[in-house]
Amino acid sequence: xxxxxxxxxxxxxxxxxxxxxxxxxxxxxxxxxxxxxxxxxxxxxxxxxxxxxxxxxxxxxxxxxxxxxxxxxxxxxxxxxxxxxxxxxxxxxxxxxxxxxxxxxxxxxxxxxxxxxxxxxxxxxxxxxxxxxxxxxxxxxxxxxxxxxxxxxxxxxxxxxxxxxxxxxxxxxxxxxxxxxxxxxxxxxxxxxxxxxxxxxxxxxxxxxxxxxxxxxxxxxxxxxxxxxxxxxxxxxxxxxxxxxxxxxxxxxxxxxxxxxxxxxxxxxxxxxxxxxxxxxxxxxxxxxxxxxxxxxxxxxxxxxxxxxxxxxxxxxxxxxxxxxxxxxxxxxxxxxxxxxxxx
Amino acid sequence: xxxxxxxxxxxxxxxxxxxxxxxxxxxxxxxxxxxxxxxxxxxxxxxxxxxxxxxxxxxxxxxxxxxxxxxxxxxxxxxxxxxxxxxxxxxxxxxxxxxxxxxxxxxxxxxxxxxxxxxxxxxxxxxxxxxxxxxxxxxxxxxxxxxxxxxxxxxxxxxxxxxxxxxxxxxxxxxxxxxxxxxxxxxxxxxxxxxxxxxxxxxxxxxxxxxxxxxxxxxxxxxxxxxxxxxxxxxxxxxxxxxxxxxxxxxxxxxxxxxxxxxxxxxxxxxxxxxxxxxxxxxxxx
Numbered sequence: 001x002x003x004x005x006x007x008x009x010x011x012x013x014x015x016x017x018x019x020x021x022x023x024x025x026x027x028x029x030x031x032x033x034x035x036x037x038x039x040x041x042x043x044x045x046x047x048x049x050x051x052x053x054x055x056x057x058x059x060x061x062x063x064x065x066x067x068x069x070x071x072x073x074x075x076x077x078x079x080x081x082x083x084x085x086x087x088x089x090x091x092x093x094x095x096x097x098x099x100x101x102x103x104x105x106x107x108x109x110x111x112x113x114x115x116x117x118x119x120x121x122x123x124x125x126x127x128x129x130x131x132x133x134x135x136x137x138x139x140x141x142x143x144x145x146x147x148x149x150x151x152x153x154x155x156x157x158x159x160x161x162x163x164x165x166x167x168x169x170x171x172x173x174x175x176x177x178x179x180x181x182x183x184x185x186x187x188x189x190x191x192x193x194x195x196x197x198x199x200x201x202x203x204x205x206x207x208x209x210x211x212x213x214x215x216x217x218x219x220x221x222x223x224x225x226x227x228x229x230x231x232x233x234x235x236x237x238x239x240x241x242x243x244x245x246x247x248x249x250x251x252x253x254x255x256x257x258x259x260x261x262x263x264x265x266x267x268x269x270x271x272x273x274x275x276x277x278x279x280x281x282x283x284x285x286x287x288x289x290x291x292x293x294x295x296x297x298x299x300x301x302x303x304x305x306x307x308x309x310x311x312x313x314x315x316x317x318x319x320x321x322x323x324x325x326x327x328x329x330x331x332x333x334x335x336x337x338x339x340x341x342x343x344x
Numbered sequence: 345x346x347x348x349x350x351x352x353x354x355x356x357x358x359x360x361x362x363x364x365x366x367x368x369x370x371x372x373x374x375x376x377x378x379x380x381x382x383x384x385x386x387x388x389x390x391x392x393x394x395x396x397x398x399x400x401x402x403x404x405x406x407x408x409x410x411x412x413x414x415x416x417x418x419x420x421x422x423x424x425x426x427x428x429x430x431x432x433x434x435x436x437x438x439x440x441x442x443x444x445x446x447x448x449x450x451x452x453x454x455x456x457x458x459x460x461x462x463x464x465x466x467x468x469x470x471x472x473x474x475x476x477x478x479x480x481x482x483x484x485x486x487x488x489x490x491x492x493x494x495x496x497x498x499x500x501x502x503x504x505x506x507x508x509x510x511x512x513x514x515x516x517x518x519x520x521x522x523x524x525x526x527x528x529x530x531x532x533x534x535x536x537x538x539x540x541x542x543x544x545x546x547x548x549x550x551x552x553x554x555x556x557x558x559x560x561x562x563x564x565x566x567x568x569x570x571x572x573x574x575x576x577x578x579x580x581x582x583x584x585x586x587x588x589x590x591x592x593x594x595x596x597x598x599x600x601x602x603x604x605x606x607x608x609x610x611x612x613x614x615x616x617x618x619x620x621x622x623x624x625x626x627x628x629x630x
Contacts, residue, residue, distance in 0.1 A: 022458050068363045071406040077447040079406065111599035111613065169618050224627060251602030254363070254595055258407040267363070271601070280603060282593045283411070283433030285567055286608070288628060298605075306484035306608035 001149070003166045003185035003193070004176060011163060015043035015178035018089050021179065022174075022313070025060055027053060027092035037090065048092050049304035051134035052319060056097045056247030061121050062104060068116060068254070074263040085120040091127045095148035096140050096317040099126050100247035102151040102299040106311055107250055116269075119272045125171060128155040130196065132133075134203040137320025139334050141201040142209035144316045148323045157193040164193040207320075209337045216314065217305040218338065224297065232336070233292035234277070235328040242331040243273030244297065248307070248315050266270070274298050300336055359528035362598050365404040365449025366391075366479075367487050371424055376510050380475070381440050382416070385450065386424040393425045393450075396457030397482035397615045398589055402597045403427065403435065404449030411435035415453060418485035428478040429508060454597040454627075455616050458561060458587060459484050463597050466559045467495035469551065471572050473502050473544050473564025477510050478617075480563045488523055497524035498551055499554045502544030502564075505612045527551065527563050531538075544568065548575040555580030561587045569630045573620055586620035589627065 006014060018024050027050050028039040035050040035055045044136075057293040072078040094255055101121075101317045108117040131138075131146060140146040148155070153172030156163045164185050167173045176182055185193075211219045258265040272279065274296050281287040289295050307315030316333050323332035350617045372384040387393070391400070395415050400521040402410045411433060417426035431440040435617040442448070460483070468487060472480045487494050499518060510529075518526045527547045529540035540546065544564070562569065569588055576586050590613040592604035603609040606629045 068361060073406050077367065077406060077449075079364060079367070079404075079449065083361065108600070110599070112600070113400075114598075114600055115361055116363075250600070252596075252600070253603075254408050254410060254601070256409045267406075269363075269601075274602060280593055282591060283436065284430075284565075284591075285432075286591070288566075288592060292445045294628065298607075301607065302565075309608060 002173070003190050004165045004167060004182040005162050005185040005189055006165060006176075006180050006182045006340055007162045010066055010181040012043035012177075015040070015046060015091065017103055017112045017179040018175070020045070022087045022089055024089045024091060024343065026090070027056065028056065031187065040091070043081060047263045048129050048158075049132045050092070050311075051131075051133040052094070052138060052321065052324075054321075055245060056319070056321070057126075058097075058100065058104065058247050060088060060090060061101065061124060062250060064118055065268055066116060067266050069267045070264065071256075071267065072264045073258070081115075081118050081265075085113055086125045087123045087125075088120075089125045089127065090130075091109075091248050093126055093128045093152070093196060094131050094319075095241055096138070096143070096145035096319045098126060098148045098151045099145050099313065100319075101126065103248050103307070103311065103313060103315070103317075104250055109270075115323045121144050124152070125153045125175060127172075128152040130155075130157050131200055131203065132158070134207075134319050135324070137207070137323040137332065139204055139207045139209060139318040139320060141204040142207075142213065143314060143316055143318030143335070144213055145319075146201040146204060146252065147197045151201060157196055157283045159189055162189070164189050166193075172261065204318075207334055209343050213336055217308055219340055220301055220305045224301075228336065228339055229293040229300075230264065230313050232330040234239075234291045236296060237328060238275055238277050238295065240273030240276045240325070241325040241327070243275055244271065245321040245325045246303075247319060247321070248303075249273065274302070296330075303333060304337065358525075363445075363451070365402070365410075368448055368450045368541045368614065369444045370420055370444055370448065375509045376428060377508050378476075379432075379508075380428055380510055381431070383427045383429060383442075384417075384424050385427060385448070387450065388447075392422065393419075393453055395419055395425065395453035395482075395518065397460060397486045398457030398479055399453035399455050400479075400594065400597070400616065401450050401452035401454065402594070403439065403440050404451070405430075406449065408438045409435050410449075410451070410595070411439075412454075412597060413481035414482070414616075415480050416587075418482050420486055420489040420491055420571055421455070427599045428475075428481075430475055451597060455612055456614060457587075458617050459619075463559050464493045465495060467553060467557050468497055469494075469553060469558055469560040469576070470497070470499045470562060470578070471544065471562040471564070472500070473568040473572070474504060474508065475510070476565065476589075477501060477565035480561065481511060481514070483561060484524075484569065487550065491523055491552045495557065496553070499524055499545060499611070500525070500533070500551070501526075501528045502547070505532050506534050520568070525551075543571070545571050545575050551579075552579075553579060555582070555585075559585045559587060560586070564590045566591060566630075572630070580598045582621075583624060584619050585622035588618055588620060588623070588630075590618065592616070
């Protein structure tokens with residue numbers, strides 16, 4: 001990895017130059033204290049000192065609703081794939097969201113390549129940034145996601161008067177060369193970057209999972225019949241908000257829509273959630289996860305066991321979005337993991 | 345400087361969609377029962393489906409949607425394939441309104457079929473409950489077409505009523521066949537029925553078999569498995585020689601959409617056919 005330095009006075013022109021050249025999405029304050037990834041029209045809109053965004057940048061790579069194909073019904077039946085993508089730069093991604101995107105990359109490329117995701121992903125440039133403020137719900141230290149050393153094209157660390165940019169890919173280096181005034185980072189600046197990053201995990205010390213990362217699968221396996229899932233189910237609305245805000249949830253439904261002329265239409269996919277009542281229900285009426293407790297368990301096992309066993313990285317990246325989105329306040333993985341550990 | 349993005353998405357060329365069906369048309373239909381209709385289907389470009397017994401396809405009706413359907417014909421039948429479909433959902437009800445010449449889309453075949461290679465030389469106990477005969481017929485006809493590769497064929501079939509028996513022409517051939525031993529039952533008689541009455545488990549005591557060399561293949565509605573598997577175990581058949589095919593919501597068929605999962609297992613990828621030994625510890629499987 002190489003490191004380059006961009007003076008702070010040269011940073012807004014870098015972003016503005018990107019905006020001139022391509023579509024840029026960045027972190028913006030939506031309402032007071034609430035942030036979102038949204039298109040940038042000017043560098044002044046960028047808010048890099050945010051705690052967490054409402055939704056992760058996943059929404060630009062795996063949109064909530066996405067056309068998979070167009071079809072004609074009359075006079076003859078035919079269908080064509082729709083693979084939409086365009087160059088996109090995403091600025092200000094925190095390490096947990098970078099790790100979440102890396103996980104989606106593997107899942108959508110695994111066994112059967114999902115071109116709809118992969119094509120869009122290949123045209124995206126990811127620019128990460130250190131976490132300056134910890135969201136009260138985040139537990140990134142426990143999930144090894146407070147810092148990240150790969151999976152980005154560029155990564156910014158604020159070292160005072162300038163940003164040290166870790167260049168993760170050739171694409172990131174070229175972007176910097178074309179759009180920014182930069183110079184190789186000095187040894188001191190690189191050391192300063194390391195010093196800053198070493199402290200970041202401790203911003204999350206107050207919100208910690210009591211079971212070590214590698215031992216979560218065993219904790220869950222030993223507690224698959226825990227009464228806790230039934231207790232949480234009594235309060236759960238089955239609303240799927242925890243799925244909706246999760247940066248690693250990728251389940252989807254597929255639906256058809258016919259145009260008003262009744263001769264053509266589209267097949268699209270839309271985000272789905274395993275907490276929703278009908279998620280595992282088949283046409284005959286059989287629902288294979290009918291009880292809310294089963295669905296809550298399924299989600300937690302996805303986040304703390306199944307994905308880890310397949311990919312070596314937990315499905316939960318510790319962003320805390322589910323905990324803050326859950327109205328009855330039962331979705332927080334920290335509380336669930338820790339209560340299972342305590343056996344109550 | 346290789347990143348996760350390059351490692352995992354680098355090879356994709358970007359022109360195809362795993363969700364795009366191939367166009368096909370209906371060659372023939374046959375009303376099997378009040379609820380089930382048979383469709384003989386051929387790809388427009390003439391290609392073979394190339395399936396294994398026990399695999400499924402995603403049937404597309406453009407403007408309605410997709411549904412996962414087991415292939416009911418044996419791969420030994422060339423040029424076309426057959427689906428037997430119960431009208432229960434949006435797609436299947438719409439499918440029932442179609443007849444010869446109607447176009448549709450097909451994706452697949454998907455999933456793992458019955459382990460026919462491992463079953464060669466073994467005696468086979470086929471246990472079909474109701475609509476479970478649809479995927480099992482693919483294997484039964486495959487076994488009949490390769491009869492010398494297999495030992496005894498023992499078929500147990502249970503339906504709710506005589507009128508709900510699928511593939512009645514084939515059943516009447518099986519009844520008198522020297523190639524197989526066939527037992528059947530219905531849950532409720534219609535007054536005319538002269539055969540066994542009772543659930544499918546009542547047929548097991550009629551069969552004597554050598555458990556060491558027998559593979560039991562059990563396909564039926566979800567409620568049937570627990571009881572039928574127990575009967576096979578009572579016969580002494582080891583768990584890894586008990587084969588089941590599980591129904592789940594296979595929405596995408598390619599291991600992405602998440603609906604078919606049993607715990608960590610994507611049924612559309614690792615199933616729908618499993619040995620009981622493999623799934624008995626999966627909490628939600630049976």
